[in-house]
Amino acid sequence: xxxxxxxxxxxxxxxxxxxxxxxxxxxxxxxxxxxxxxxxxxxxxxxxxxxxxxxxxxxxxxxxxxxxxxxxxxxxxxxxxxxxxxxxxxxxxxxxxxxxxxxxxxxxxxxxxxxxxxxxxxxxxxxxxxxxxxxxxxxxxxxxxxxxxxxxxxxxxxxxxxxxxxxxxxxxxxxxxxxxxxxxxxxxxxxxxxxxxxxxxxxxxxxxxxxxxxxxxxxxxxxxxxxxxxxxxxxxxxxxxxxxxxxxxxxxxxxxxxxxxxxxxxxxxxxxxxxxxxxxxxxxxxxxxxxxxxxxxxxxxxxxxxxxxxxxxxxxxxxxxxxxxxxxxxxxxxxxxxxxxxxxxxxxxxxxxxxxxxxxxxxxxxxxxxxxxxxxxxxxxxxxxxxxxxxxxxxxxxxxxxxxxxxxxxxxxxxxxxxxxxxxxxxxxxxxxxxxxxxxxxxxxxxxxxxxxxxxxxxxxxxxxxxxxxxxxxxxxxxxxxxxxxxxxxxxxxxxxxxxxxxxxxxxxxxxxxxxxxxxxxxxxxxxxxxxxxxxxxxxxxxxxxxxxxxxxxxxxxxxxxxxxxxxxxxxxxxxxxxxxxxxxxxxxxxxxxxxxxxxxxxxxxxxxxxxx
Numbered sequence: 001x002x003x004x005x006x007x008x009x010x011x012x013x014x015x016x017x018x019x020x021x022x023x024x025x026x027x028x029x030x031x032x033x034x035x036x037x038x039x040x041x042x043x044x045x046x047x048x049x050x051x052x053x054x055x056x057x058x059x060x061x062x063x064x065x066x067x068x069x070x071x072x073x074x075x076x077x078x079x080x081x082x083x084x085x086x087x088x089x090x091x092x093x094x095x096x097x098x099x100x101x102x103x104x105x106x107x108x109x110x111x112x113x114x115x116x117x118x119x120x121x122x123x124x125x126x127x128x129x130x131x132x133x134x135x136x137x138x139x140x141x142x143x144x145x146x147x148x149x150x151x152x153x154x155x156x157x158x159x160x161x162x163x164x165x166x167x168x169x170x171x172x173x174x175x176x177x178x179x180x181x182x183x184x185x186x187x188x189x190x191x192x193x194x195x196x197x198x199x200x201x202x203x204x205x206x207x208x209x210x211x212x213x214x215x216x217x218x219x220x221x222x223x224x225x226x227x228x229x230x231x232x233x234x235x236x237x238x239x240x241x242x243x244x245x246x247x248x249x250x251x252x253x254x255x256x257x258x259x260x261x262x263x264x265x266x267x268x269x270x271x272x273x274x275x276x277x278x279x280x281x282x283x284x285x286x287x288x289x290x291x292x293x294x295x296x297x298x299x300x301x302x303x304x305x306x307x308x309x310x311x312x313x314x315x316x317x318x319x320x321x322x323x324x325x326x327x328x329x330x331x332x333x334x335x336x337x338x339x340x341x342x343x344x345x346x347x348x349x350x351x352x353x354x355x356x357x358x359x360x361x362x363x364x365x366x367x368x369x370x371x372x373x374x375x376x377x378x379x380x381x382x383x384x385x386x387x388x389x390x391x392x393x394x395x396x397x398x399x400x401x402x403x404x405x406x407x408x409x410x411x412x413x414x415x416x417x418x419x420x421x422x423x424x425x426x427x428x429x430x431x432x433x434x435x436x437x438x439x440x441x442x443x444x445x446x447x448x449x450x451x452x453x454x455x456x457x458x459x460x461x462x463x464x465x466x467x468x469x470x471x472x473x474x475x476x477x478x479x480x481x482x483x484x485x486x487x488x489x490x491x492x493x494x495x496x497x498x499x500x501x502x503x504x505x506x507x508x509x510x511x512x513x514x515x516x517x518x519x520x521x522x523x524x525x526x527x528x529x530x531x532x533x534x535x536x537x538x539x540x541x542x543x544x545x546x547x548x549x550x551x552x553x554x555x556x557x558x559x560x561x562x563x564x565x566x567x568x569x570x571x572x573x574x575x576x577x578x579x580x581x582x583x584x585x586x587x588x589x590x591x592x593x594x595x596x597x598x599x600x601x602x603x604x605x606x607x608x609x610x611x612x613x
Contacts (some may be wrong), residue, residue, distance in 0.1 A: 034113075035106050039157070042102040046158040049095030050165045054307075058173070058548045061303040068299050077406020086393030099158055106379035107153035114146045117339060124343030126408050137216050141338055144215075152328035167430055170307045177303055178296050186307045192312070197267045200326070202540040207259040214252030222249040274312040300364035344409060350426035352420025356383050356433060356513035356544050358404065364412035365399060374410070375397045375567040383513070384542045386550040390588060395564040397518075397548045404516050404546060405436045416516065431455070434549040435507035441499045448477055448492055449484040451502055455510035463509060471505035473498060517547040552592050561585060 063081045066074060118141070130138075167189070174182040198204070212570045221244050272278055283304045290296040358381035366372040373396045381387050402408060403415050406422050414421045417433060425433075435455070443451050452467055453459045461484065468474040468484075476498055477484055486492035494502065507515060549555045556575055563571040563578070563585045570579055571585045578585040 035109065038102060038106050042099050042106065043157055043161055045095045045099035045102065046161045047165055049092050049099060049158075050162045051169060052091035052095060053162075054166065056085040057306045059085025059088065059305075060306055064302045065299050079193070087574045096158065100154065103154040103157060107150050110149060110153055111146050114149070114335060116144065118142050118146070118335065121339050121341065121343065125341045126344055129341055137220050138338075140216050140219050141334050145334050148331035149328050151324040156324045156328075167311050170311055174303060174307060176444055177300050178290070181283070181286050181290055181296065181301075183303050185279075185304050185311065186281055187282050188273045188279050188308075189311050192270045194570065195266050195273070197269050199263060199323075204259075204262055205326070207255065207262055208326065209330065210255040211259050212334075214248070214255045217248040218245075221245045236417055276309060278366075279308045279312050280305065322374055329415065344406060345423065346426060347424050350429060351420045351424040352429070353420045353425065353433065355418040356542075357381070357418060358514060358544055359416045359419075360400075360403070360413070361416070362413035363400075363403065363410045363415060365403065365408060365410045372411075373567050374403075377413070377567075377569060379562060379569065379572075381514075381544050381546055383544050385559040386545040386557065387560045387562060388547055388555050389562050389564060390549055390555060390585070391564035392588075396567040397564055400564070401436075401518050401548060402517050403612075404514065405429055405434050430513075432510075433512055434514040435510045435512035436518070437500065437503045437507050438518040441496070441503045443488045443494075443499055443502060445487065445488050445489045447485050448502065451488060452505045452509055454506055459509060464505075467505040469503075469511035470508050471501040473501035473505060476501075512546045513542065515546070515589075517545065530531070547553065550592075552589070555589075563588065 029165060059081050063078060063085075064080065066078050122138075150595060171182065171186075174185065283301075287296070287301040287304060291298050291301065358379075358532065360377050360379040363374055363377040363379075364372055365374040377400065379387075389400065391397055399408075404417075404422075406415075406427075409423060414423075416422065417425065417430075444454070449461065449464050450457075452464045456463070462485065465474060468477055476494075477486075480486035481491045488494070504517075547554065547558070555561060558575060560572060561575050561578055562569055565584065571581070571583055573581075579589060
């Protein structure tokens with residue numbers, strides 16, 4: 001494939017994945033677009049329910065006029081009015097409940113869509129993106145932020161509909177009674193509405209953003225503290241760890257108090273303006289003035305006393321509706337930020353590798369612009385060989401091995417498998433060809449057998465057990481309460497080394513032609529590691545293996561050793577050849593042997609296996 005063809009493939013690969021829905025997560029309007037029909041039904045039901053809610057109030061007005069009218073009381077009419085009021089109340093409850101039910105169905109669909117899209121997106125984004133974000137922050141997006149959409153979907157529409165429909169119908173009716181007292185009754189509403197923009201000023205919105213950020217920092221600090229509690233206690237750092245949490249709490253408290261101080265006066269003013277005593281006071285003052293001057297009948301004051309509350313109660317809900325809308329807008333913004341993270345591109349026409357020879361050509365990579373971790377790596381991994389990466393901490397070993405399963409794409413150069421750039425391989429094909437075991441092992445809350453068979457879900461138990469035997473963990477599994485049916489985290493408690501060997505068994509069962517091991521036996525004792533190395537050598541065949549090695553036995557067994565330092569290859573070759581050069585690798589080898597010699601208890605008379613071949 002020419003350079004031009006490769007460039008065209010990469011350009012096509014930048015298109016969004018076919019299962020991505022561009023309307024979801026873009027805005028609140030985009031959020032509801034796929035559910036317009038259902039949402040329309042919900043709003044219609046709420047409108048009918050809101051209008052039916054006015055009938056009992058109007059029935060009270062009409063009943064008052066009937067009872068206060070001169071002459072004998074029309075009992076039939078009075079009971080008809082009462083029946084109409086009761087029917088209106090029943091219809092309000094019926095249609096409001098139906099609207100709420102539909103709203104919650106829509107809300108469930110939206111949240112399910114969000115969580116599915118987030119799960120799919122988190123499976124596509126580069127692994128480096130996770131390293132720059134705390135666990136608590138991501139948990140807040142997937143959990144709290146998705147849930148924050150609930151009030152906006154399920155409740156806010158009904159509140160906003162009532163806030164506009166009820167006042168509108170009430171005003172029309174009250175204007176037919178007396179337009180002057182209608183204007184007087186609107187005074188509390190006007191005062192409250194005038195205060196709403198003050199809650200949406202840039203300063204108030206900034207304070208709400210700081211509030212949300214503070215909540216995320218508290219969640220992250222709690223998760224980090226709990227996950228690292230063992231290390232914190234072992235090294236006496238509890239005071240520093242607590243200080244981090246206290247700092248996050250103090251910062252949150254400061255932002256919370258700033259937000260409260262900014263909103264307290266506005267909220268208090270709205271509550272006073274919309275409170276029943278204030279509304280009654282305004283209506284009574286205006287009505288008394290009109291009645292005493294002969295401008296209005298006393299009986300006409302009754303609808304204003306009742307519907308005046310009908311005007312203000314929805315406006316109070318309107319304030320809460322705006323709060324929910326703002327909270328949903330901020331939550332959708334954070335969800336959108338995750339959904340818009342650019343995933344590793346997939347080729348439009350995936351290529352098929354020819355063999356499993358791995359080549360790295362002039363590979364450069366950096367997590368941040370302007371700071372390269374790998375600089376000009378050229379490396380060939382031949383089938384049937386084991387290549388050991390060695391070097392000081394921070395030399396780029398873990399970064400390099402993570403390029404093979406394509407956790408990142410190089411910023412320059414290419415990584416090829418079977419003559420095909422990894423960017424031209426589909427993800428499914430890539431992970432059929434490349435298995436990996438890392439030091440930081442994550443096991444699912446599932447049975448041991450299911451954890452081993454994760455990459456081959458239809459594997460039978462004999463194959464699972466054979467892989468476990470090769471990984472030298474079969475006997476330990478049989479000691480568990482239910483053997484291979486024991487569930488991780490319930491009745492299967494495994495050490496770090498045992499969890500690594502479960503992960504290694506998973507990779508061996510997948511039987512991929514390329515195996516990447518990043519300190520995969522770091523927690524194993526020397527005897528177990530020797531058994532694992534023998535198993536890998538026995539089952540290797542034509543497998544291409546790349547391993548980060550620290551123990552001399554692992555290095556001695558390798559066909560090729562590649563030494564990295566500061567992101568570059570400083571030496572490569574067979575172990576014996578590199579020792580004979582007496583260069584950087586020889587110094588590294590001697591330093592390792594000296595460190596072992598200083599720990600005689602580590603030998604225990606075991607046969608030496610650290611002599612290079």
